[in-house]
Amino acid sequence: MSLASEKIGEIQVVSVAGQVNSANASEVEAGLVAAIGKEERRCVLDLSQLDYISSAGLRVVLMLAKRLKQNSGQLILCGLQPNVTEVFEISGFLSILNVVPDRAAALARLAG
Secondary structure (H helix, E strand, C coil): CEEEEEEECCEEEEEEEEEECCCCHHHHHHHHHHHHCCCCCEEEEEEEEEEEECHHHHHHHHHHHHHHHHCCCEEEEECCCHHHHHHHHHHCHHHCCEEECCHHHHHHHHHC
């Protein structure tokens, strides 16, 4: 698992690669919290390199979305692989999170 973070204009983009599971979920959560800090309000979570996510990983994504929402912010997920999409779909998260096909669409939605 690896995290990469970059700022594109006013938008924080965090890419997650590998797997997010119960063994590394707390590390991922700490990395995401550090990436968004206290002042970030718009965040793209690029999951195009994510191969697997467990329920512990889903909890981390939900925590990030709630944290941003409390700051009047917004989280957009992009690049979900078919097997990752299935996990989000089964959990019901697709109906409560904003998901777009790719990074360009996510940036366009947050920029508007």
